[in-house]
Amino acid sequence: MKPFRIRLTLIMMVLIGISMIGAGITMAKLFKDSHITALEENMSREIKLLSGTLQFTDMNSADAVSYYTDQAKLISQLTNSRITFITREGKVIGDSEKNPLEMDNHSTREEEVIAAKEGIGRAIRYSDTLDREMLYVAGAVRSEDGFDGYIRLSMGLDAVTEGLNRAWMIMAGGLVLLFVAATFVSYKVASSMTSPLEQITRVARRITDLDYDARVPIQRRDEVGQLAKAINAMADSLQAQLKTIRDNEDLLQSVLDNMTGGIVMINAEGEFALLNKASERMLDVKNSEMAGHSYKELKHHYELARLIEEGVERNEPIHEERSIYTPAERIVRLDGVPMVQDGSYRGMLFLLQEVTEIRRLEKMRSEFVANVSHELKTPVAAVKGFAETLLGGGVTDEKTARSFLQIIYDENERLNRLIGDILELSKIESKRVQLECSPVHLIEFFDSILGTLSKVAEKKKISLSTNVPNELFIEGDEDKLRQIFMNLLSNAINYTHDGGSVKVTAVNKQKADGTETVVFTVSDTGMGIPRKDLPRIFERFYRVDKARSRSSGGTGLGLSIVKHLVELHRGTITVESDLGIGSSFILELPLLQEDGE
Structure with missing residues (x-):
């Protein structure tokens, strides 16, 4: 020893x-x-x-x-x-x-x-x-x-x-002294431990051979005594360990019950061995009713049952998507893997994940890419066509040539606005836009905006007016608020007939929970929006009157940007409209922005 x-x-x-x-x-x-x-x-x-x-x-x-x-x-x-x-x-x-x-x-x-x-x-x-x-x-x-x-x-x-160097010198001296003392103490401790170790080893081997009656007859208060007590307690702890195993099984069951994805286990005989609560909700079945029954009894989800059957018969991993109806359509992704233990086949394990929302978002993204491509193609094609005509020498009249150049310039400006709006919308949707909030005096704020738009309104003989309390302030990002109302008021002017009117009102309101908001209404006497178009008015590139929108220089992204900026201020926006009478966009914004937003 x-x-x-x-x-x-x-x-x-x-x-x-x-x-x-x-x-x-x-x-x-x-x-x-x-x-x-x-x-x-x-x-x-x-x-x-x-x-x-x-x-x-x-x-x-x-x-x-x-x-x-x-x-x-x-x-x-x-x-x-x-x-x-x-x-x-x-x-x-x-x-x-x-x-x-x-x-x-x-x-x-x-x-x-x-x-x-x-x-x-x-x-x-x-x-x-x-x-x-x-x-x-x-x-x-x-x-x-x-x-x-x-x-x-x-x-x-x-x-x-210098202080750090002095500390190191002191610690180095202490370390040397500690090593000297540790050598002496460690040797004494080792000497006292080696003599009973063989006896402890013999008892440990007996316990390893399932002889839980074996005990170490050592009564000491040092570390060796603690080791002897630990070995003596080992047999007593087996019952506690078995209880722990059962608790772990309960914990595993709790995990299965609280998973958002569905778990379905099919045993080697093709019978349901386990369905967690998520799969019960997804398939509208009960584990207690399906356990021990064949997977073929899942008749009301025929396509899903066929896919499970394919995985069970082939005993190979499977990754597919199917639609189920409960009664609304839901798209479910099914991932199945064979369960093999010690070389023997034990059945199939399936993970069911609902991907309805993911596919909806992917469809929206695909439509957005298609719309962007179309919107970019139109001005590019116009620029190319008129430029080729000018370069080919087909226009000799200076007035006609200048009109062609003006068209090229206008289409280029529209292309720039479109790209700018796409980049702005991308920044907002990726959460890379931060609010820089400050108090905004609303009467001065709207006077400034209406002053900017007054010349455009005067050309159409449209009257611009506000009804805003002189003492009303709101906390928000003034640049973002200006972008919101410039978009709404520009649209109101563009879609209002000559001689019409556009009005902005602001009212302070207190909600039931005690928080204060400001309700803004931008109303016009324009052509109005058909009822069927109202739910989609804030979608990207959605236009009610496509010809009118393009002729007015719109990109189709303005209202989508407005909606995102309003939500960034923790507000809401809705629209009310009557054909031939006019439209009203209603915004409700918090009077004060919460810290950290």
């Missing part, structure tokens, strides 16, 4: 050494991180203090560099750190260590990039100017006195490195 004793001693020493080194590395990292964090917080507070107390001057003035350089040197003496004043464009206009005119543009420095987004930016890197590792903290500052940029403080990390 002596070699074993020596090996055990060495193993214990190695484990202790690894633990000590691991603890040392962890403590060193914690020490460094906490110290750097404290420095960052102090420097952030100093920047905020400077932004509130420093006398700023116009950074575009002739003496701005000299002024901010003097200020940087003065503050550097007080804070014992390097001070740098930087414009929004990254130009250094003041530094306590170097001539600003000789310094590179700082717009791409990590701390400035983060500060531009979050207000405060931090970074650690090696400084070529000072030839050492530095901590940089930059804060975005804007002053009414003409300063709009960043104040950056930087400080060397020499103190942190």
